[in-house]
Amino acid sequence: MRATVIEFLGSNCDHDMVYFIRDVFKIETEVVWFTERDLKNPDIVLLPGGFSYGDYLRPGAMASRTPAMESVREFAKRGGIVLGVCNGFQILCESGLLPGALLRNKTISFICDDVYLKAENRETPFTSMVDRILKIPIAHGDGNYFCDEKTLEVLEKEKRVAFRYVSPDGKIDDNWNFNGATNSIAGVLSENKRVLGMMPHPERACEKILGSEDGKLIIESVISFLEKTDG
Amino acid sequence: MAEIEVNLELARKHGINEEEWETIKKILRRIPTYEELGIFSAMWSEHCSYKSSRIHLKKLPAKAPWVIQGPGENAGIIDIGEGYAVAFKMESHNHPSFIEPYQGAATGVGGILRDVFTMGARPLANLNGLFFGSPDNPKTPYLIKGVVAGVGDYGNCVGVPTIGGQVTFHFCFNGNNLVNAFTLGLMKSDKIFRGKAEGAGNPVWYVGSKTGRDGIHGATMASAEFSEETEEKKPTVQVGDPFTEKLLLEACLEIMEKDVIVGIQDMGAAGLTSSSLEMAERSGSGIKIDLSKIPLREKHMTPYEILLSESQERMLFVAKRGREKEILEIFRKWNLDAAQIGEVTDTKRAEFYFEGKKVADIPIEGIGESSPLYNRPFEEPKRFKENQNFNAGAIEDVKSLKKVFLDFISSPNLCSRKWVYRQYDQSVRTNTVMTSGSDAGIIRIKGTKKGVAMSLDVNPRLCFLNPKEGTKCAIAESALNLAVCGAKPLAITDCLNFGNPEKKDVMWEFVESIEGMREACIKLETPVVSGNVSFYNETEGTGIYPTPSVVMVGVVEDVNNIVNPFFKEEGLEIVLIGKNDPVIEGSLYLSHFFNIDKGKFNFVDLDYHRRLIELLLSLSSQKLIESAHDISDGGLLPALAECFLKEGNNIGAELFLDENFERMDAFFFGETPSRVLVSIKKEKCNRLKSICQKFNIDYKIIGKTGRNILKVVFNNKEILNIPLSEIFEKWEKGFERIFKK
Amino acid sequence: MKGKIYVYLKKQVLDPQGKAIENALKSLGFEEVKSVRVGKFFEIETDSSFSGSAKERMKEYCKKLLVNGVIEDFEVEAVEE
Amino acid sequence: MKGKIYVYLKKQVLDPQGKAIENALKSLGFEEVKSVRVGKFFEIETDSSFSGSAKERMKEYCKKLLVNGVIEDFEVEAVEE
């Protein structure tokens, strides 16, 4: 398996993502600068979190209009697997690869905290191993997922909500939906379910010493998916 | 433009007095140009020259085998082993944060980040010390919202986790809030960069944001009291651009990998002027700069303005010759303006040109060596002895322990700070192994077992009552905060926030405080490797309490052995380690409930304290205890509560007291240094006891962890019984109440 | 050319910032406030090295970057010089 | 009353957003762009339960909350109804 992490000007979770994939999972990982078009033949493209272009204008707006993202769009069209985390999720929405948009948190402020996630659809490349409620950190100012009603209906019907914010015991609860996302949506899938955008940071929950290892289940799912499709 | 006549009157407007004016003329052997006057004024401002503090700062210990860089550089550096070193420093941004809380705080964080990465270290952790006026002051909510958002947004955007700090409310900060920002960065111990301008002929480069008319004379402003006049003189407020800072950080670290940089320094207070002069001064060289080559944001800027602009996100560096292409390539990659603006000379002079004309020519030694140095008069104020004589005996003792405890734990200085630190990214860079809500912030060093721990502390009230002993307490507390987690304290950085040094009592506070810092740092073997002085924290003649913030930095040998403050299971023994002789004189209890800041508090016994620290380190390395937490502000009962005040935690405590105590208030809420609460499995108690005996530290079992409640039993009588949920609710909502008022 | 572009959040889109400001104004005693919506604008200066009308050019800026059609509408005000 | 308040960054004050947008437009091929400044506006609706003119009232909102006089200027456009 080969992974590619895209770096944009101002990305600040790029190193964390590379550490997660390359050092924790020992997966062969390439780093591609946003001006490049060659993605170096990956099985998965990862869009890291963290303030590309300072979140100026709109989070993800400027990054989504870079040459590397054109290649990511083509890669996704061919059925490639793409995971965007936090700012990566925002970039995916801005580039049209995922529907909807991420608005300012309902608190108006940045929120850094642990959230609990429930995988709503286990039949996706990202969730087959997610057999429990995940505890994963969020750290964002604009994570309040929004889409129009028609889109929402489609997302729910097609089971394209990958993760929802829940209470520690797995219940939908507004008190645990810190940013105010529509239908407590924390992660959204593309039509072919091979592009996932999520606000929480699985790469920050990758070792016991950091407080949780739950984020690993998502990559383990992808590994198992790729093994099946390859073999 | 008409020539501006430079004379004594103009010099005075620049904050230069007659004596200094004469010295300037002597150094130059002529009347200074307008630009030169600007340079002298900035360089000789209190903020840049430390003219009132220098002779005292020299007394601080700065050496230890692990110190790689002491004061005098952009940040201090200590060796942490395995080929790594950490650079750290703290800086104040008090005045700007009062004028514009959001931008003032944001640019404060930006400035300290640059101080650290300019040395070649990658910033890995921030702390912030925030001091606000009384919560009832109408301006307080506005200030705290702005400051916290500013600190958060900047660090979050750059991608440096903020993992601790302090928030203190006291009416003495009504007219002057304080923002002290700390950054720590990691580097290879053999890859250190310094602010040097060496090698005549080497090019001088400018990189980063374009220069505008921001904050001209900011340094001078930070060197005067607030008054209506300063309101008018308000310079253009500096706006932070964390995105550019992030690019600058990455570009600088990338270029440092190549072998092209001779010296590098950020442009902080007094901008280009101080960075260029300081770099040349350190190297005993000269520097020649063409101001026409500086990238400008605004039209028609004068050389004077260019010299003194405090535009943010800019760096100055000296490179080796003939490496232009590589340098430009890297900065182009990061979308940054870079320009060659001059060169190093061997003239020992700072020469500035503008449009072909020489506008300033100053002997660098002159500006440094002749820089004013004051031994300002100081005198113990009358209030000092008066306050010490206060006796709390007349204060009525606690009647309802429950009510007082709940009020206290939800009060502004004790309640949860989560409203603040939830706005800070604490986990970016995936190193954070302990963060806000515990006693210290700790990051692990990837590729090793080590961790670096840090804690920011000061108790302004104690420093007001007794600056020397109060400062000792700050250092002692900071060290103890590390030790309870299992980190060995190694060195400190400080931020000395005081009032107007021209007042004898303020100067006395300063001198005493330095003496306390000296004694404590020598005893604890934690030298002062960097720091910052902020005077003139006064408004309309009223000054703040002396507030010498310190950050202690230390090392954890194995992050798997870290101890946190929280009770983990029922049935553990709760042991109080340390001398249990609390008093309410000078306590938060007395200040909060009775509005009295008086009395003689218990001084720290540094020998005892040092043994306590060693004891704690031995406990954590042996994995003997389950939790540890120091007892500080608020005394025993709040500290005990802090061992279970955590989301989702439902392990409470029962205290069994047989001791005869005279007063409830002193026993439960009184303060004294060098006390720690630990929880431990019953079967290990004897071992703990014998280790305590070995270190000659007092030991007493005072209770047991239990389920869901906080209970106190005194002589077989229950005197307190509160469900944890009730305590948690009160404690957690403390900040909301400040905003509702 | 000089131009101004106004960007509005679509009506159906929740405006958390507007809501917060509304509440803040009310709590300052401005109880008459019924609703607040926040928008942004761009003031843009260009030279004349482009073809087509100024207004069309500005619309292109919007479509290519400045506006997210999922949540925002815009208006353009261009001054040719 | 309905009103609009436009808030501008003062001329001398750095506009990091504007600068980044300017660069982004250029790199998308709009090389004619010389400068971009970003501002914001508020659309406010109120009932009539206040005294004084609508315009004055809006100015009060600005001074009390909406505008940071240290770095921003504003303009008010009020429609009495």
Ligand SMILES: Nc1ncnc2c1ncn2[C@@H]1O[C@H](COP(=O)(O)OP(=O)(O)O)[C@@H](O)[C@H]1O
């Ligand atoms: N401004 C702040 N930013 C981040 N964390 C903070 C801030 N203020 C306080 N904290 C955190 O809240 C907790 C309680 O603070 P404090 O009572 O000052 O701790 P201590 O008494 O152990 O020094 C600590 O973990 C501290 O790091």
Ligand SMILES: [Mg+2]
């Ligand atoms: Mg502590």
